Amino acid sequence: MKLLDTIPKNDGFHMPGEYESHAGCWMLWPERPDNWRDGARPAQQAFTAVATAISRFEPVTVGVNQRQYDNAKNMLPDNIRVIEMSSDDAWMRDCGPTFVKNAEGIVRGIDWVFNAWGGLVDGLFFPWDKDDQVGDKVCAVERKDCYRTKNFVLEGGSIHSDGDGTVITTEECLLSKGRNPSMSKNEIDHNLCQYLGCDKVIWLKRGIYKDETNGHVDNICCFARPGVVLLAWTDDESDPQYEISQENYEILSNTVDSKGRQLEIHKIHTPKPVIITKQESEGVDSVDGTLPRAEGTRMAASYVNFYIANGGIVMPLFNDEKDEAAMAKIRELFPDREVVGILAREILLGGGNIHCITQQLPSSIT
Amino acid sequence: MKLLDTIPKNDGFHMPGEYESHAGCWMLWPERPDNWRDGARPAQQAFTAVATAISRFEPVTVGVNQRQYDNAKNMLPDNIRVIEMSSDDAWMRDCGPTFVKNAEGIVRGIDWVFNAWGGLVDGLFFPWDKDDQVGDKVCAVERKDCYRTKNFVLEGGSIHSDGDGTVITTEECLLSKGRNPSMSKNEIDHNLCQYLGCDKVIWLKRGIYKDETNGHVDNICCFARPGVVLLAWTDDESDPQYEISQENYEILSNTVDSKGRQLEIHKIHTPKPVIITKQESEGVDSVDGTLPRAEGTRMAASYVNFYIANGGIVMPLFNDEKDEAAMAKIRELFPDREVVGILAREILLGGGNIHCITQQLPSSIT
Numbered sequence: 001m002k003l004l005d006t007i008p009k010n011d012g013f014h015m016p017g018e019y020e021s022h023a024g025c026w027m028l029w030p031e032r033p034d035n036w037r038d039g040a041r042p043a044q045q046a047f048t049a050v051a052t053a054i055s056r057f058e059p060v061t062v063g064v065n066q067r068q069y070d071n072a073k074n075m076l077p078d079n080i081r082v083i084e085m086s087s088d089d090a091w092m093r094d095c096g097p098t099f100v101k102n103a104e105g106i107v108r109g110i111d112w113v114f115n116a117w118g119g120l121v122d123g124l125f126f127p128w129d130k131d132d133q134v135g136d137k138v139c140a141v142e143r144k145d146c147y148r149t150k151n152f153v154l155e156g157g158s159i160h161s162d163g164d165g166t167v168i169t170t171e172e173c174l175l176s177k178g179r180n181p182s183m184s185k186n187e188i189d190h191n192l193c194q195y196l197g198c199d200k201v202i203w204l205k206r207g208i209y210k211d212e213t214n215g216h217v218d219n220i221c222c223f224a225r226p227g228v229v230l231l232a233w234t235d236d237e238s239d240p241q242y243e244i245s246q247e248n249y250e251i252l253s254n255t256v257d258s259k260g261r262q263l264e265i266h267k268i269h270t271p272k273p274v275i276i277t278k279q280e281s282e283g284v285d286s287v288d289g290t291l292p293r294a295e296g297t298r299m300a301a302s303y304v305n306f307y308i309a310n311g312g313i314v315m316p317l318f319n320d321e322k323d324e325a326a327m328a329k330i331r332e333l334f335p336d337r338e339v340v341g342i343l344a345r346e347i348l349l350g351g352g353n354i355h356c357i358t359q360q361l362p363s364s365i366t
Numbered sequence: 367m368k369l370l371d372t373i374p375k376n377d378g379f380h381m382p383g384e385y386e387s388h389a390g391c392w393m394l395w396p397e398r399p400d401n402w403r404d405g406a407r408p409a410q411q412a413f414t415a416v417a418t419a420i421s422r423f424e425p426v427t428v429g430v431n432q433r434q435y436d437n438a439k440n441m442l443p444d445n446i447r448v449i450e451m452s453s454d455d456a457w458m459r460d461c462g463p464t465f466v467k468n469a470e471g472i473v474r475g476i477d478w479v480f481n482a483w484g485g486l487v488d489g490l491f492f493p494w495d496k497d498d499q500v501g502d503k504v505c506a507v508e509r510k511d512c513y514r515t516k517n518f519v520l521e522g523g524s525i526h527s528d529g530d531g532t533v534i535t536t537e538e539c540l541l542s543k544g545r546n547p548s549m550s551k552n553e554i555d556h557n558l559c560q561y562l563g564c565d566k567v568i569w570l571k572r573g574i575y576k577d578e579t580n581g582h583v584d585n586i587c588c589f590a591r592p593g594v595v596l597l598a599w600t601d602d603e604s605d606p607q608y609e610i611s612q613e614n615y616e617i618l619s620n621t622v623d624s625k626g627r628q629l630e631i632h633k634i635h636t637p638k639p640v641i642i643t644k645q646e647s648e649g650v651d652s653v654d655g656t657l658p659r660a661e662g663t664r665m666a667a668s669y670v671n672f673y674i675a676n677g678g679i680v681m682p683l684f685n686d687e688k689d690e691a692a693m694a695k696i697r698e699l700f701p702d703r704e705v706v707g708i709l710a711r712e713i714l715l716g717g718g719n720i721h722c723i724t725q726q727l728p729s730s731i732t
Contacts, residue, residue, distance in 0.1 A: 002444050064454045079367070083507060085450055086432045143447060246448070
């Protein structure tokens with residue numbers, strides 16, 4: 001459990017693609033009543049469904065605050081490992097470690113600086129000190145040495161790696177004033193390559209409309225394999241999402257990856273706008289400094305926010321007429337994986353989705 | 367991480383001797399100011415010395431309450447795994463799991479009911495709910511299935527196993543009113559055999575004079591190997607310890623172990639009485655319901671309370687003229703191990719010693 005201050009790329013480490021082999025999956029347990037309605041009980045049921053689905057494919061560990069330990073143990077099935085771990089909220093993708101791997105199969109963590117998606121500029125709650133320690137704590141449990149980035153703020157949901165030299169991100173997030181305002185785009189690009197062990201960063205512009213994370217890439221675009229991307233899409237020109245998706249499509253069409261490949265782009269249509277109801281809004285505690293969940297707010301619903309497990313995909317559904325087409329598209333792109341859909345409205349209500357609440361631990365298989 | 371309600375002995379499991387091969391050692395981190403003087407800072411230094419010494423021989427994990435996480439991480443060396451784990455105090459031997467093993471090398475935990483050494487009868491503090499969950503949590507981190515005993519109160523420090531069919535304990539503790547008052551001695555004997563997978567229990571009478579655990583065996587007598595025991599001893603007839611040690615010597619001399627062996631008994635002389643000073647007493651917060659640390663109180667100092675690691679022994683020293691003889695005796699009995707002495711007064715001040723704050727995880731080597 002050494003804390004490393006060297007550079008992963010220089011040490012021969014890179015971030016594998018999520019579709020590469022996993023040793024397991026990490027999650028956190030939702031509880032804060034100022035973000036999750038009805039004392040987080042419906043969210044806990046949804047998280048349980050996600051954890052249960054993933055545990056069919058690979059070992060799952062759920063970190064939980066001490067006061068929720070009994071409840072989490074009782075709600076989660078026996079085959080899921082429940083570990084006490086303090087957090088401020090439940091977004092393991094963003095506050096947890098990003099794992100990198102070398103040619104010998106050694107896996108290490110990167111413990112990014114976490115500031116609740118924007119710190120004092122436009123962060124979503126305060127304080128975030130417990131979330132910021134999650135990366136370190138996960139690495140300790142897994143006995144993985146860990147890189148701690150110095151003054152470099154990043155969330156795991158704002159990057160995707162193809163595992164083959166290319167990383168994708170969004171300007172909306174990585175160039176936001178609440179992350180690394182003193183760094184230029186070139187410096188951030190360089191840092192991503194150094195830490196993720198990649199040679200090229202593809203910069204999309206914006207993420208999903210109304211995404212409170214400042215447009216994390218993991219809600220709008222991901223790799224299905226090297227050279228192949230999925231992009232959240234709409235044909236509805238009256239939807240603000242239309243222009244965002246078009247713009248990103250142009251970028252993806254006019255770039256090559258680090259290996260010189262033109263990208264094969266698959267469009268996956270978003271559901272119709274998902275809106276917070278009066279009942280949902282009223283179920284959330286109102287606390288100064290935490291983003292409110294107001295009735296009538298459009299949520300950042302997207303099918304791209306799925307988790308790739310060993311031999312499976314666990315993807316969000318929204319009880320929408322596009323659910324079926326989205327599942328079919330994912331099945332087509334991942335023909336060797338079983339696709340499991342989870343009704344994810346309760347997760348979305350908290351501000352993210354299935355990919356945001358999970359983090360893969362790569363296996364040591366080379 | 368299954369919770370098992372079967373019986374270890376029926377499943378082919380037994381408790382190995384501490385001198386058998388370990389996968390590692392678990393400890394907790396002291397902090398409560400009503401038990402440890404000066405905000406637990408001196409105790410933390412002593413625990414750090416113990417953890418550091420053991421980590422030379424085998425991997426060490428220290429569980430720590432969230433509020434002490436930073437401090438523990440900063441005090442403990444990098445090679446020690448620090449894991450968040452709530453506890454009421456820091457006696458891993460007693461609130462942690464006891465591990466059992468089968469012929470294939472599979473290791474499982476036993477999560478005894480823990481009631482702070484006597485519950486509402488004569489327990490040492492209240493409440494003890496977090497300590498009672500430590501066994502379960504350690505098993506989860508180690509991915510070990512776990513037996514939970516039903517209504518059977520026991521602390522790991524009240525038993526020693528020779529790994530070869532025999533367990534040793536004391537009547538003072540196991541027949542105390544604060545443990546299992548509704549069970550007869552025969553029933554308790556039977557339970558020990560069922561859970562620890564042994565065939566014979568040797569019942570000593572009393573533990574070390576003034577031992578607040580109701581006379582845990584691990585402070586007065588232990589196995590050096592099957593058929594060989596160490597017994598804390600004094601030749602001073604004016605010392606109340608004299609009669610206690612004589613009585614136990616008689617018992618040990620007139621019994622055989624489960625294999626029919628007569629026991630080889632080695633005496634290890636206790637240090638001269640170790641007394642709480644005014645300064646020490648004044649450093650401890652006074653809280654109703656927690657055992658006070660009054661000036662002039664004699665502490666239960668004994669050299670028997672050592673930890674056997676892979677290739678090493680970590681034993682308590684007291685700055686006493688008998689320290690050298692005790693180390694020599696231990697070296698003689700464990701010729702293949704390096705013996706490391708630690709000045710342990712600060713641990714003793716909290717009510718126990720090195721064996722009490724450690725718990726071995728057996729290796730899967732058969």
